[in-house]
Amino acid sequence: MSAFDIQENGDFRIGVFVCDCGINIAGKVNVSAVAEFAGTLPNVVVTREYKFMCSDPGQELIQNDVKEFRLNRVVVASCSPLMHEATFRRATAEAGLNQYFFQMVNIREHVSWVTENEYLATEKAKALVAAAVRRVKVHRALESKSVPVNPDVLVVGGGIAGIHAALTIANAGKKVYLVEREPTIGGHMAKFDKTFPTLDCAACILTPKMSSVKAHKNITLWTYSEIDKVDGFAGNFTVRVKRKPRYIKEEDCVGCNLCVEACIFKEGKFEDEFNVGLSKRKPIYMPFPQATPSVVLIDPETCLHFKTGKCKQKCVEVCERGAIDFNQQEEFKEINVGAIILATGFKTFDPHRISEYGYGVYPNVYTSLEIERLVNASGPTQGEVLMRDGRKPKSVAIIHCVGSRDRKTNAYCSRVCCMYSLKLAHLIKERTGAEIYNYYIDMRTPGKGYEEFYDKLLQEGVHFIRGRVAEVTNWAMVPSEEDKLIIRAEDTLIGVARRVPVDMVILSVGLEAHDDAGEVQRLFNISCSKEGWFLERHPKLAPVSTFTDGIFIAGACQGPKDIPDTVAQAGAAAAEALAMVDIGHVELEPNTANVETVMCSGCKTCISMCPFSAITFDAENWRAEFNEALCKGCGTCVVTCPTGAAQQHLYTDDEMYEEIEGVLHYV
C-alpha cells in the first residue's frame, strides 16, 4: 500500500457484508464464521451476515451501516461481480460514498458451488474476503465516464429475427442498417410453406414484413453484403460493410425478369440455392418471386460472359433500364452505429454425417428442408409432393432427431423438429394420403397449441413409433420390400425390432450454428458456446445481451428456437438496443490506463503495446500521452512500463499486490 493512499484516505473504516444467498452460499460456506473472521481484520469496523444482500433490505442494511459506522469502504461477499457488481456499486453510491470504494468477493460461483468440503470452502471464502479488505483500502475515488451514443442501430441478418428487430427499431424513429449476406432477406422462414401449429401460410405472414423493410424510410437495406470490420465500443461502433457485386445496378433494376428469360441458357442449369438444389436456375436469376429487394443477380461462377467472355449478352439487350453492369466491383461502406443486433440464424444439420440413414445414397431420402420446398406452393413442384423419380409417395417415414440428442453429433435438442415433423406429416397426408410413420425418441411439444396439434395428428391416423432408427436400407428381404426403402428400428413401446418398407424418407435434421459463427464471434468480440451458439450475458436475466456492451443477439444464432420465440427475442433485442441509443449517452467503466507524468521516462515501450493507438508521444515534454477516450482498459501497457508510470484504474499495481498478498496471507 503506498503512502500516498493512506494520506489521501486517512482512517479506513471498512464494512464487510457476507451474503447467505438463501442456502446457495450458506449451504456450503459457514457464513457466520467468514463474517466473524472478517471482523478480526484490520480496519474492519462492522461485519454483517444477511440472507439476500442484493435485495432491498440487504442494500438498505449496507447503506444504514455506512451512515451509522461512518464507513468509507464497503466489501460485499456474495455472487459473481458479473452478476451484482453494478447493484452493490449503486448501493454504495446511494449511501454517499464513491461507488468505486467498493470491492466484491465471489464466494458463490467460485466457492460454494464448486467446493465439496465445507471446511475448505469456508477457508477459501475467508482468503478471498481478506484479499478484498486489503485491496479496497487502496481503491481510489473514480468517476465513470459518460460518452454520447450514436442513435443508429445495425442489424446483422435478414431472417425473421433481423426483420422484426429492424422494423421495431425503425418504427420507434431510429435509423437502422439491415445487412444480409444472401441476395434477399427472408431467411429460412421464406422457404417454409406453412408454420406450426396454426398452419399459417409462412409467405402470407412474412412477405408483408419484408416489403415494409424495403419501404421503410428509416431502414437502409443492404443485401448480398457482409460485415467486414467492427471497431469502437458500446454507443460508438464503426462498422465496415462489404457489398458484394451482384452485377446489377440495384437502384435501376425493377425485377421484371426479362433478362432472366432472355439469358442464353434456355433452361436453368445450375443448382438453385433457394430450392436447396431441388430445381435449376440460370446464371442470372431472382432467388424467389417475392425476393426483397426485387432485384436479380448474376452468378459469375456460371455466367458465360464471366467464364468465356464470348456471351452474346442478351440480358443487356433486353434490359431497357441498363441495369446490368458486368464491371461492378466489391464496394465498402463505413457506418457509425450505437448498438448492434446479431440475428445471423442457423444452418441445418448435414445428414451425410450419419451414413446409416443413406442421405445422398438413396435418392428418396430427403432432408426436412427439402420437403419444406417440395410442399411449398412456390417450390420446384408447385407444392405437389413428388419424389425425384416423379412418383407420388404412398408411404413416408419421418425420422426425428437427426443430428440432435445424439452424443455422436449434437447432444442438445433442436426444439423445432418434433413440431415441424408433425406439420410436414399433416401436409403430406393432406396432399398424398400416404401412410406416414414418425420415428421419435420423445415427442416434445411444449408451447401454445402444440400438444393439441400433436393430438390432432394422432386423430388423423399418422403412425408414431417410439425408437431411434438404426438404419435406412434398400436391401429387401421379402417381396413386399422390393424397390422400397426399409426402415429398421426397435419399437421400444412393444419391444420388437421392426422393418417398415416406405417410398420416401424424411430426415428431420436439427439446427446447428453456422460454420463461420466463430468468425462472426471474433468480428464482434462476443462469446460462443461450445456448439457455436452466441452466448448470452445471462441465460435468464440478460438473454439477448452479450458480454460486450452494445451488442445484442436475437433468434436462432443464440440457440435453436421456433418462430414465435425468435420474434419475441427479436423484439426484446430491439427494446434493449433502443433503451441504449435512446437515452443518448452511455456510462463506461473507468478502468482505463493513465500515466503519472513525473514518472514517465519517455521510453515509448507502451506505445507499441497499445492495440487501440490510445498512447501517443509528446516529444516536447518527452513523455507518453494517454487518450482515455480510445483506451479500452486491457492494461497491457501497465505491464510493459518499466517505471510504473502507467497504471490502470481499478487494476493498479497496488491493488493487484494487495489482492495477491491478501489471498496468500489471510491468516
Next chain:
Amino acid sequence: MSNDSQTENAQQFEPRIVAFFCNWCTYTAADLAGTSRLKYAPNVRVIRIMCSGRLDPQFVVKAFRDGADGVLIGGCHPGDCHYQEGNYKAYRRYALFQSMLKHMGIEEERFRLEWISASEGDKVQKVINEMTEQIRALGPLKLTSVPSYRAQEVQLDLAGVGVEGELL
C-alpha cells in the same frame, strides 16, 4: 465444518495456487463452472484482471514470494481476445518468464497458462484439478534449492542487488 475433515486435511500438503483470470473468458468460465455446480479442488484463489495481457510477471514473482505453490493464468483462446491481442502478449511474457523460472529452480508445472473460453466451465475444473494434483506431487515450493557449493556465491550476488536472502 467438522474436526475430522480438519485433521484429515492437515495430514496432506495442500498447495496454494493463485489464479489470474481474464474478465471476458476465463473468469466467466469459472462462473459457469459454478452455475454448472462442477466441483473442483479448493486450492485456487482467483484474482480477476480485465485481460491476460495485464498479467505482470511481477505478480507471479510476488505470488511465489508470498507463499504460492503455483500460479495459473487463464485467458481467451488465440483470436478471441476482447482486446484484440492481449492474450498473445500474455503468451509471450509467459513463455519468456517460464524459462527464467526454470533456471531459478521453479518447476514448470507451477506456472501455467491456459486458454479457457467463456463456455468451457469444464476446462476450468479439469485444469485446476490437474494443476492441484501435479503441485501436490511436487510438494511445497522451496525457493532455496541452490546447490550447496554455489549457495554462498549466490547469496553474495543477491545481496548485491538487494534481495533479502532468498533466491528469486
